Amino acid sequence: MEHLSIGEVARRAGIRASAIRYYEQAGLLPTPRRTSGQRRYGPDILDRLAVIQFAQQAGFTIREIRTLFEGFEEETPLSLRWQILARDKLAEVDALMDRAHRMRIVLGRGLACGCLRLDDCAKAIRGCVEGELLSGADSEHDVNDILPGSSATPSPS
Numbered sequence: 001m002e003h004l005s006i007g008e009v010a011r012r013a014g015i016r017a018s019a020i021r022y023y024e025q026a027g028l029l030p031t032p033r034r035t036s037g038q039r040r041y042g043p044d045i046l047d048r049l050a051v052i053q054f055a056q057q058a059g060f061t062i063r064e065i066r067t068l069f070e071g072f073e074e075e076t077p078l079s080l081r082w083q084i085l086a087r088d089k090l091a092e093v094d095a096l097m098d099r100a101h102r103m104r105i106v107l108g109r110g111l112a113c114g115c116l117r118l119d120d121c122a123k124a125i126r127g128c129v130e131g132e133l134l135s136g137a138d139s140e141h142d143v144n145d146i147l148p149g150s151s152a153t154p155s156p157s
Contacts, residue, residue: 003040013049026062028052028069059089
């Protein structure tokens with residue numbers, strides 16, 4: 001069986017050796033055997049690193065990746081583990097997208113601000129908040145409707 005040094009694993013996985021040491025400390029990788037004080041890994045470590053990298057690209061935290069590996073009964077298929085964790089992560093992504101949309105609306109309104117004084121701006125903001133315009137309640141209007149120089153045609157009200 002081929003045993004790989006940390007440098008070789010890092011090169012093959014396309015990551016830094018420090019990331020491998022971090023993953024070991026975080027409990028995502030098993031403690032490797034050592035030969036003359038050097039870490040030695042079996043080739044299967046590359047599969048585990050590929051799953052870690054994939055999970056990170058999907059936005060999973062270290063804790064969530066640890067749950068993927070160790071938070072289920074041993075006989076639970078990996079596909080079921082992914083499905084369970086992905087459902088939760090998709091709900092988080094949806095909430096993030098909703099927040100980003102609201103932020104875009106608010107930023108667009110900020111770009112369109114023509115107030116000369118703080119109190120004028122505060123009055124306008126209070127009017128928006130009272131009218132729930134900052135909450136996304138006016139979602140039939142695209143943010144481009146309020147951007148100066150926008151080529152979009154405003155939606156009829």
